[in-house]
Amino acid sequence: MSADTKDRSKARGRRRKRRSANRPTPSIAVAFLRMDIIEDISYPMSLVLSELGTVLPILVSFFIGELVGSTVATGNDYFTFAVLGLAVTAVLQGALGGFGGSLQRALNRGTLETLLVEPVPWTFLPFAMNLWRIMMGVLEGGLILALGAVLGADYNLSGAGAFLVLLLLGVLANTAIGIISAAILVLSKRSKPFLTLYGMAASLLAGSVFGVSQLPDWLQTLSWAIPHTYVINASRAVLMDDPGSFVIPFDTAVLALAIFNVVVMTLGLWLFSRSLEYGRKMGMLSGY
Amino acid sequence: MSARDPSIAVKDLTKIYDPSPTWMKLLVRSNVTSSVVALDGINFEVGPGEICAVVGPNGAGKTTTFRILLGLTTPTSGTATVTGYDAQHESVAVRRMVGWMPGQDVSLLMRLTCTENLRFHGRLQGLKGPDLKARIADALAKVGLAHAAEYSVFALSSGMRARLQLARALVHSPKVLILDEPTGAIDPVAAHELLGLIISIVEEERLACMISSHRLEEIEALHSHVVLLDKGRIRYDGDLDELRTIADRQQLDIRFATNEGARQARKLIEASGLGESVSVEDAMVTTVLSSSDTTVGDVLAALESVVPEVVHLQEVQRPLRDVLADMYREDQQS
Numbered sequence: 001m002s003a004d005t006k007d008r009s010k011a012r013g014r015r016r017k018r019r020s021a022n023r024p025t026p027s028i029a030v031a032f033l034r035m036d037i038i039e040d041i042s043y044p045m046s047l048v049l050s051e052l053g054t055v056l057p058i059l060v061s062f063f064i065g066e067l068v069g070s071t072v073a074t075g076n077d078y079f080t081f082a083v084l085g086l087a088v089t090a091v092l093q094g095a096l097g098g099f100g101g102s103l104q105r106a107l108n109r110g111t112l113e114t115l116l117v118e119p120v121p122w123t124f125l126p127f128a129m130n131l132w133r134i135m136m137g138v139l140e141g142g143l144i145l146a147l148g149a150v151l152g153a154d155y156n157l158s159g160a161g162a163f164l165v166l167l168l169l170g171v172l173a174n175t176a177i178g179i180i181s182a183a184i185l186v187l188s189k190r191s192k193p194f195l196t197l198y199g200m201a202a203s204l205l206a207g208s209v210f211g212v213s214q215l216p217d218w219l220q221t222l223s224w225a226i227p228h229t230y231v232i233n234a235s236r237a238v239l240m241d242d243p244g245s246f247v248i249p250f251d252t253a254v255l256a257l258a259i260f261n262v263v264v265m266t267l268g269l270w271l272f273s274r275s276l277e278y279g280r281k282m283g284m285l286s287g288y
Numbered sequence: 289m290s291a292r293d294p295s296i297a298v299k300d301l302t303k304i305y306d307p308s309p310t311w312m313k314l315l316v317r318s319n320v321t322s323s324v325v326a327l328d329g330i331n332f333e334v335g336p337g338e339i340c341a342v343v344g345p346n347g348a349g350k351t352t353t354f355r356i357l358l359g360l361t362t363p364t365s366g367t368a369t370v371t372g373y374d375a376q377h378e379s380v381a382v383r384r385m386v387g388w389m390p391g392q393d394v395s396l397l398m399r400l401t402c403t404e405n406l407r408f409h410g411r412l413q414g415l416k417g418p419d420l421k422a423r424i425a426d427a428l429a430k431v432g433l434a435h436a437a438e439y440s441v442f443a444l445s446s447g448m449r450a451r452l453q454l455a456r457a458l459v460h461s462p463k464v465l466i467l468d469e470p471t472g473a474i475d476p477v478a479a480h481e482l483l484g485l486i487i488s489i490v491e492e493e494r495l496a497c498m499i500s501s502h503r504l505e506e507i508e509a510l511h512s513h514v515v516l517l518d519k520g521r522i523r524y525d526g527d528l529d530e531l532r533t534i535a536d537r538q539q540l541d542i543r544f545a546t547n548e549g550a551r552q553a554r555k556l557i558e559a560s561g562l563g564e565s566v567s568v569e570d571a572m573v574t575t576v577l578s579s580s581d582t583t584v585g586d587v588l589a590a591l592e593s594v595v596p597e598v599v600h601l602q603e604v605q606r607p608l609r610d611v612l613a614d615m616y617r618e619d620q621q622s
Contacts, residue, residue, distance in 0.1 A: 031411035188315035
């Protein structure tokens, strides 16, 4: 074999090795999932109580439903209207805060550097570190829907498939926003204020427990910019016979969420990787 | 990379930390108001099977050097390569080659068992199935933690945690070990054992190993290649024993029959200029010879009439910290 051929084959080998080093695999996602599960179930009481804290507001909606009955904005079944809003919000909040929360915990505990020196592409971390929170959000949403059904909420199950599609797109959209918040966290070392503010604004503008049509016009305009609005209101449209006066058709919601995902996910990943690169340059990746 | 190539090569490496721009101050406050030169054109190499101790006071540039090699920080100029991969542009490939042990045991996942910690790390390194299982068992056995495989990390002693961190650094069979103050949190006996373990593993597996420590007696025990950093520059790069011959000066302890003899001897040594820091305590004179050329005979010749009063004379090898402190002091004075 000539020296040239040897060099070329060496370079090919190296390129192959580099490629394999960069490839995120399900095994890596499973590793993060397993770690998060073990950590969470290590504190069973805290886990159960925090789940209860998420699920129990449904009782408040139940009694408000008894009080208000039907309105133009919320349709003829306020309780189902609110249960759907709460369930979808629980799922989306899991996706929204999961990555930022995991990153913040790793930063505070001192485990962030050990994660960053693993041969995992940094842009894969937002997905791997968010999996467990998304699953917990789905569990919370499921519990809310189940408890709602026990208390008398009435779902049109023929729309279940469409509902799952909307949830999936919503989870992706909120993961993208979570990635933007993580980009801020890398530089500012805090992301909670951003997420708290956004989470509150999203619940308000998307009308999780009231109709968007009850908001002033200028706030209704802002509602269109929030993915929660599309997921919650289109979910009501597919799962309720009378979803109230503010209805977003399924097709419109899917299109809007798809566009949002492409734009915001691309932007989020770009910002996250830029902020990591900037953190590398400034030597502040794991600082406090 | 051929067998003769260094596993770690650092060439003209410079790192300047600039102050944060104004917009960054809205996000997080910083006290840095002017540029800080953390590394100033350093060069060194570490070969397979070699331990390189990086020594220097706080702010010397040790951590920055390690962080650049690990891809956590980018150099301002110059290059750092690990097994031929560029640490700046091929950092993912570099991270496969490196086993890193940070100084703090909080980097371990406290609620997970030893096995689970290694499994998590191994999976991120791309290992799985029976291979991963075998490597975990092997790494735990190497560091003497096989019996504690199913213990949760929070229940381990500091010494055991340090061993687990070493096992984590080894589980993916790296070519290079970077150990940042590995004995910082453990007692001297555990530290001694850990260093012995590191030396034998490095020898057996022909790893290139960089280690930093503030405990200079540990560095001395390594009998290794030393890179002495100060203010971002290399003050010395070479064999530790060689460093002693260049920089060390002997300390002489001379016991006299009487206190009066000792006091006279002190005056004579000070007057001759052959010794520095001359002190007297209980008829014992202690002095550090002014230069490495000065001999015991020179000092005895200078003592003249009090020589008959000498009852005991001993040459003492000074602790490494004193040798280094002298070097840093000379550097500051120059």
